[in-house]
Amino acid sequence: MTETFVPPLLPKSFGAGVDPVSRAAAERRKEEWNAAVESVKAQSFWAETGKRFLRNRTGVVAAAIVVALALSAILAPLISPYDPLIGQPVDRLKDIGTPGHILGTDEQGRDMLSRILFGGRLSLLAGFVPTVAAAVIGTLIGVVAGMVRGVVGTVLMRFMDMLYAFPAILLAIAVGSALGAGLTNTIIAVTIVFIPPVARVAESSTRRVVVQEFIEAARLSGASRARIAWSQILPNVLNDIIVYASGLVGVAMIIAASLSFLGLGSAPPAPEWGYMLNSLRGELFTTPLVTIVPGFFIFLTSVAFNLASDALREAMDSRL
């Protein structure tokens, strides 16, 4: 089970010496024992997880891509060659690899690279914020439902099931069109779509954890239910939720892109990737490669997040 050496239990004494020789021997035994004990010293759970994650090459590459995308979005004003919103119609639909426009230009002559960089800000926001918000709210609902059970728990979870029954995109469209266009409303819509699945994961995890004996031991110490939920249940449940939620980021981006595609998300001329996909749709047969560029970046982000999430799951689950 463990690869490290487990030293024997504390000896009664290391020996005392009446003469220097035996005293030195006793000292040596004590040092050996201390050294052996040091080797079993545990690292924090996250430190061990981090080490295991770094051994997974796919995960490291995927995580690097995610970080690169995020950085390029943050640094967009600095590295973008052109203004994403201004273009000359005479430059329209240049192909990939045209000198001066590496990724080509769109149908209004705006540089694609600049638009991708600035669009990343909107799309990554639309990916992260709903995921984090849904994780927090969904965990709260799920843990409460799993701990309390009974009528309250059942009502909560059946309500979640009701929302979960809708296909995600359909629900997002319904909420989006009710709220109106704009990035904020997109974020709200995607959050609502994600809360039920996170709540389900949280609730099933909580049910599994709550029957374990260490929860009974915690009750025996007189802790309140809230305290048990926070300090005992949550750390055990959080891992499943983190792993599930990190896979949701890519999905959030795709849903936001779909909403933009349908005109429910960011308004023009904001360079949101999904909107770009929509506006370039007509030119698919003229300059197919330029048309595909925003779609490619959506795909790249989603795949990178998924692979990183898989690697994270592997790193967290070994030995437990």
Next chain:
Amino acid sequence: MTEIPENTMINTTEPGLAVAPPPVEPPSATLPERPLMELLNVSKTFTVRSGGKRLTLSAVDGVSLRVREGKTLGIVGESGCGKSTLARVITGLHSATSGEMIFDRAQIPATGKRPKDVVQQMQMVFQDPSSALNPRATVGESIAFPLRVQGMSRKEVDARVTKVISDVGLPASYSGSYPHQLSGGQRQRVNIARALALQPRMVVLDEAVSALDKSIQAQVLNLLTDLQRDYNLTYVFISHDLNVVEYISDEVVVLYLGQVVEHAPAKELWENPQHPYTKLLLSSIPSMDPDDSTRDQPLDKDSSEIPSAINPPSGCRFRTRCPMAMEICAQQAPAPIETSDGHLVACHLYTEGSQAAA
């Protein structure tokens, strides 16, 4: 209703005496030692839904027992007899359906939150060393949790944790380890350390050694007896393993299907078992001597499985498996009778006026 006979010892010592004088030999039941905890006719039922109908499962039925301070009470029974439920009722994890519990001469409320000092004085060690520890918390954090809940300061918590870890024979540096880095015996020591952290007076051990290898069992049992001596602990030791119970107990209670069938000092129970179920249990202990087969008791009833607690047999619950069942056993549940000093049996064979041989 089951009554405790008049001449059993309850609360007969002088009030000032907190601890019984250390005995030179195993004490007889007439030594007046103050009971630390008493259960009076405690019952626990669960409602079970089966196929649309609501059924009552009687897990613990009319159990009365006494635990003397500084002593070990062993509770024996097979799986399904309600030992674990009884342990949880005693410690308050389940609330008793009826009956009274008295701890240190004050009554414990049957439902609702227990007062803080009762919580602190009564702790429990669980059976499965792995699931009894939070896998995401270090050993030190697991042990410190009850202390922090009770409101101790950081320094006090650290000092207590270090002391308690070394008490159970683990190096102090183990407090930074995670449960999955320890062996089963070490994890169980951590469980014991956690139970001791609050410095309780009574510890309930629910099958505390059952999940361990025999050699580790011996180590942990010796640890438990050392701790009992050092800290004057009172143990309620629940187990299905008769050898272990014999080794560690001063008094033994035999439980069958939620009821007490026999209660006697340990030595007396092993030398002179009276209830047919006790005799059956003792005869089922495998013997190392190949010639020793005379302890086989005939089980001449149809089923050797424990009956269901939802629909227990009428009268005496053991009658379906008892080789000496009589007519009266189906009609009336036997009340506990004291046959000799401190030896209680619930069996019609010993009721006054019956003509069965002992």
